[in-house]
Amino acid sequence: xxxxxxxxxxxxxxxxxxxxxxxxxxxxxxxxxxxxxxxxxxxxxxxxxxxxxxxxxxxxxxxxxxxxxxxxxxxxxxxxxxxxxxxxxxxxxxxxxxxxxxxxxxxxxxxxxxxxxxxxxxxxxxxxxxxxxxxxxxxxxxxxxxxxxxxxxxxxxxxxxxxxxxxxxxxxxxxxxxxxxxxxxxxxxxxxxxxxxxxxxxxxxxxxxxxxxxxxxxxxxxxxxxxxxx
Amino acid sequence: xxxxxxxxxxxxxxxxxxxxxxxxxxxxxxxxxxxxxxxxxxxxxxxxxxxxxxxxxxxxxxxxxxxxxxxxxxxxxxxxxxxxxxxxxxxxxxxxxxxxxxxxxxxxxxxxxxxxxxxxxxxxxxxxxxxxxxxxxxxxxxxxxxxxxxxxxxxxxxxxxxxxxxxxxxxxxxxxxxxxxxxxxxxxxxxxxxxxxxxxxxxxxxxxxxxxxxxxxxxxxxxxxxxxxxxxxxxxxxxxxxxxxxxxxxxxxxxxxxxxxxxxxxxxxxxxxxxxxxxxxxxxxxxxxxxxxxxxxxxxxxxxxxxxxxxx
Ligand code: SF4
Ligand code: SF4
Numbered sequence: 001x002x003x004x005x006x007x008x009x010x011x012x013x014x015x016x017x018x019x020x021x022x023x024x025x026x027x028x029x030x031x032x033x034x035x036x037x038x039x040x041x042x043x044x045x046x047x048x049x050x051x052x053x054x055x056x057x058x059x060x061x062x063x064x065x066x067x068x069x070x071x072x073x074x075x076x077x078x079x080x081x082x083x084x085x086x087x088x089x090x091x092x093x094x095x096x097x098x099x100x101x102x103x104x105x106x107x108x109x110x111x112x113x114x115x116x117x118x119x120x121x122x123x124x125x126x127x128x129x130x131x132x133x134x135x136x137x138x139x140x141x142x143x144x145x146x147x148x149x150x151x152x153x154x155x156x157x158x159x160x161x162x163x164x165x166x167x168x169x170x171x172x173x174x175x176x177x178x179x180x181x182x183x184x185x186x187x188x189x190x191x192x193x194x195x196x197x198x199x200x201x202x203x204x205x206x207x208x209x210x211x212x213x214x215x216x217x218x219x220x221x222x223x224x225x226x227x228x229x230x
Numbered sequence: 231x232x233x234x235x236x237x238x239x240x241x242x243x244x245x246x247x248x249x250x251x252x253x254x255x256x257x258x259x260x261x262x263x264x265x266x267x268x269x270x271x272x273x274x275x276x277x278x279x280x281x282x283x284x285x286x287x288x289x290x291x292x293x294x295x296x297x298x299x300x301x302x303x304x305x306x307x308x309x310x311x312x313x314x315x316x317x318x319x320x321x322x323x324x325x326x327x328x329x330x331x332x333x334x335x336x337x338x339x340x341x342x343x344x345x346x347x348x349x350x351x352x353x354x355x356x357x358x359x360x361x362x363x364x365x366x367x368x369x370x371x372x373x374x375x376x377x378x379x380x381x382x383x384x385x386x387x388x389x390x391x392x393x394x395x396x397x398x399x400x401x402x403x404x405x406x407x408x409x410x411x412x413x414x415x416x417x418x419x420x421x422x423x424x425x426x427x428x429x430x431x432x433x434x435x436x437x438x439x440x441x442x443x444x445x446x447x448x449x450x451x452x453x454x455x456x457x458x459x460x461x462x463x464x465x466x467x468x469x470x471x472x473x474x475x476x477x478x479x480x481x482x483x484x485x486x487x488x489x490x491x492x493x494x495x496x497x498x499x500x501x502x503x504x505x506x507x508x509x510x511x512x513x514x515x516x517x518x519x520x521x522x523x524x525x526x527x528x529x530x531x532x533x534x535x536x537x538x539x540x541x542x
């Protein structure tokens with residue numbers, strides 16, 4: 001099995017619900033708590049497994065705002081595991097999930113240096129490295145109803161921008177959708193073989209853009225408008 | 231990259247110690263007459279071990295969870311950090327074997343030659359592994375190249391060589407050949423560092439386009455998705471103004487290479503010899519400390535692509 005996520009950049013609205021759900025689930029899960037520092041202070045920071053960035057892609061007027069959620073890619077060739085000297089970081093044979101054994105980690109940050117995707121954060125309170133577990137404690141929990149055995153981020157996403165499944169199965173939802181919509185890896189040139197795939201926004205017709213009138217009649221109109229509103 | 235003082239101190243001090251040990255062994259095995267005597271060699275090895283030990287102790291200060299540090303030797307098959315740790319710890323029995331051989335005058339010349347070369351190679355391999363800890367990271371282009379371990383070895387050998395000159399000068403006054411050798415070493419180290427500075431100058435490798443998979447459009451960061459600093463920005467977001475970096479490079483070239491080489495070259499003829507070597511050691515040490523600081527400060531981790539850098 002090769003478990004991972006597909007993230008649809010077309011439908012993601014950047015609401016951060018996945019990040020919050022992730023924090024909520026994992027702070028009380030196997031790797032929790034995900035410590036917050038100065039939560040009510042001036043500079044609140046803390047450990048998060050998901051971060052959502054926003055990009056402008058393309059040039060005006062044909063540009064698009066893209067919301068970009070990132071968590072661990074559970075790379076096939078994960079250097080974070082290779083470099084770890086203690087054996088705390090490991091990749092599970094059976095499903096490809098990359099985890100940190102907190103009882104072994106010495107907090108040397110080496111794995112974070114090796115990860116290109118910023119998926120690892122040191123918990124400065126516990127002194128150990130923490131990272132996305134793909135909600136390993138959810139997806140195998142037989143007490144949950146079958147349809148809820150998914151990572152918290154996938155469960156919660158209101159725009160259904162996240163898919164979870166087995167990439168080794170060619171008929172799984174994630175395999176089909178990333179095949180059909182040309183799911184891409186991030187920084188493939190580094191050779192980490194990230195399992196998570198990203199779907200680019202679909203081609204859409206450009207919406208007509210509002211062009212500023214420069215005619216003199218507009219200047220007069222504006223002047224009148226300003227005068228009237230006073 | 232954020233330059234951690236403990237790591238800078240560790241790489242410089244341990245590197246110097248291994249360099250000193252290797253040079254002591256090699257010099258002793260190739261020179262026909264032994265100018266140092268066993269006492270001088272033992273002193274030299276002792277200083278090397280003190281430097282190594284201080285360095286290794288300091289390296290544990292940057293661990294967030296040092297109580298698990300003993301586990302760090304468990305992945306020598308894949309991790310350079312584990313390899314370095316194991317080589318460093320196992321160096322002590324090797325060093326002890328060598329020192330006992332010298333002290334008790336055990337074995338014949340052949341045995342001495344074998345154990346000297348063995349210990350020297352071990353020391354050099356250990357510095358090499360320290361360099362490889364950084365050189366194996368594909369995420370940091372400025373480190374991911376062959377010059378990184380070469381620099382570590384050359385700078386360690388250079389500083390060790392300067393200290394060795396001082397120790398020899400306590401016992402012997404005619405050391406012209408050795409001074410010339412160490413001067414050459416300084417020049418080679420300087421050349422490799424200058425090549426390195428040029429080499430990391432041109433941006434290459436992942437860009438914001440491959441990092442976001444939008445390879446055919448302009449991509450600009452609008453929002454980083456955090457309102458305060460994070461572990462990632464603390465660790466990888468360290469930025470120094472370009473002019474400062476360039477100025478520091480000149481200081482490296484001056485203190486680490488120019489001054490030591492000059493005082494060795496001209497100083498030996500006009501000044502008391504041990505003062506010359508002390509100036510060279512102090513200047514070299516300052517220079518290499520700045521060099522190591524720069525090594526970290528100039529390194530750009532690809533995760534910065536997600537925080538607004540267009541190219542690393
Ligand atoms: S995304 Fe980073 S932390 Fe996750 S498996 Fe890949 S290299 Fe490791
Ligand atoms: S921080 Fe922990 S998990 Fe990461 S490389 Fe070091 S020991 Fe391994």
